[in-house]
Amino acid sequence: MRILIVSQYFWPEKFRINDLAVGLKEKGHEVEVLTGKPNYGKTTFYEGYSFLNKSRETWNDIKIHRAALIPRHKANNIDLVFNYLSFALFGSIKAFFLKGRYDKIFVFVPSPIISGVPAIVLKRRKKIPIYFWVQDLWPESVTATTDIKNKRIINFLESVTHWIYKNCDKILIQSQAFTPSILQRANDEKKIIYYPNSVEALYKVVSPLGEFKRQLPQGFTVMFAGNIGEAQDFNTLLNAACITRDHNKNIKWVIIGDGRKKPYVEQKIADNNLQDVFFLLGERPVEQMPNFFACADCLLVSLKSNYIFSLTIPSKVQSYLACGKPLIGALDGEGARIIKDANAGLVSDAEDSVGLANNIEKMSKMSVSERAKLGNNARAYFELEFEREKLLDKLEDIFKSDL
Known part of the structure; x- marks a missing residue:
């Protein structure tokens, strides 16, 4: 054709x-x-x-x-x-x-x-x-x-x-x-x-490499990849980071991407003294994303509480599932449903910073094998629905x- x-x-x-x-x-x-x-x-x-x-x-x-x-x-x-x-x-x-x-x-x-x-x-x-x-x-x-x-x-x-x-x-x-x-x-x-x-075929399960691991802070890594914008609700992420910092300084938030809200997020990191737990790595080539994902302990997707957003499947959900990592969701509707249906991670309501912090702390306490099972479920669901x-x-x- x-x-x-x-x-x-x-x-x-x-x-x-x-x-x-x-x-x-x-x-x-x-x-x-x-x-x-x-x-x-x-x-x-x-x-x-x-x-x-x-x-x-x-x-x-x-x-x-x-x-x-x-x-x-x-x-x-x-x-x-x-x-x-x-x-x-x-x-x-x-x-x-x-x-x-x-x-x-x-x-x-x-x-x-x-x-x-x-x-x-x-x-x-x-x-x-x-x-x-x-x-x-x-x-x-x-x-x-x-x-x-x-x-x-x-x-x-x-x-x-x-x-x-x-x-x-x-x-x-x-x-x-x-x-x-x-x-x-x-x-x-x-x-x-x-x-x-x-997603592109490059999104797949890969082994973590030292050259990418060295770019990340040491600790339990919660990784967000994508646009730093209004819809992604970084206020909830930053508030949750304040909570996890006070409970467990080993939890590190890593943001890969750029967007209109980045200067705002940078200011909030400074205002709340989050420099040791909340890191903005900037943009990276798309070809490198599976390598960064492989070095993370879990992958984060978030959206503001809005009826329209609840109808949408954020495209990063498919990328995360394809790479076979556990997901942390802070969103409503279809995106949350997919994570639950796949049994691929933990989900809290949109704009619920306490629920998000609790889920991250819960996942940080899971064994490596428990998180690996969630990751395997993620990849299996991707192959069934989104390959x-x-x-x-x-x-x-x-x-x-x-x-």
């Missing part, structure tokens, strides 16, 4: 869609990507990119068509609005002039949902079916993660969401809990297909069912 992937984000930005594109290519499909100029996590474009240059590239034998856009700058609400709208506009212009022939359009949709507009432009021009892979619910995620409360804006986003879903042939959802919200706007249950995230090749086969079946 000839597949065009539409995504505002793509390599060298680090998103799951990169590996899915490679996976489809490995299975013999012709894959092209319509995306924007890379700028995620930066105040401007990635090095070597600008508003006008590199409109075409090739990566892993995948042809990339890059639309101009306005970078995220400081990523405040106004900056993000211009960033989102610019890709919808310039991506649509780019789509209109694409000369390739495609059998399917596959749209990767974290935020914003309007990144699907270029796909609809191309569908109307060339009569190609659209498969819309929803990672975040709109407009709910907007009201949950921003201070936008204006009813006119929310009603506008609601109308846009209805229009986009109406123009999709299939809507793939990363969490089964998305179904009621999607159905309310798509009005067609037959469109909706559960299709969860997997990469199995999900690529499922996506092929979804495509072929409409041929």
Whole structure:
């Protein structure tokens, strides 16, 4: 099949869609990507990119068509609005002039949902079916993660969401809990297909290596990997760290990643004298993450208490499960359910710092064999529900069912 992937984000930005594109290519499909100029996590474009240059590239034998856009700058609400709208506009212009022939359009949709507009432009021009892979619910995620409360804006986003879903042939959802919200706007249950995230094949069980162990503090290591943002609720983590420090100074919190809240977290570490137990290692190459995970005693996932967040499966859950380590969850809903169903760790409610601290102390007192059993359960559940090749086969079946 000839597949065009539409995504505002793509390599060298680090998103799951990169590996899915490679996976489809490995299975013999012709894959092209319509995306924007890379700028995620930066105040401007990635090095070597600008508003006008590199409109075409090739990566892993995948042809990339890059639309101009306005970078995220400081990523405040106004900056993000211009960033989102610019890709919808310039991506649509780019789509209109694409000369390739495609059998399917596959749209990767974290935020914003309007990144699907270029796909609809191309569908109307060339009569190609659209498969819309929803990672975040709109407009709910907007009201949950921003201070936008204006009813006119929310009603506008609601109308846009209805229009986009109406123009999709299939809507793939990363969490089964998305179904009621999607159905309310798509009005067609037959469109909706559960299709969860997997992870790159590099996420697997590996042996701990000294070169990575030496980068970590000595003690019982609780490791968090990913975005240091509002949704991840670092206040709860920091409060729990204060509790564990007072009870057991051997418990060390290690954060690998970066994000808008990092300066805030750094200040809180200083204010609460957590420098000896709470460590920010910064970003590391994705290829190294399984090695860091192997050196940790448990892996931490957290989200704020919010109805929308409770419907989402944080993508780090699959990464953690794949690496066969015990999980500590401080979250509600689907993410918590998966950890419990897998019998892969301990879970407390979102924003419950006391419960989180108690679970970490409980896990620190487990024997090595008890924690190893939880890790084995994690890997087994991953292979059953989220294994990469199995999900690529499922996506092929979804495509072929409409041929």
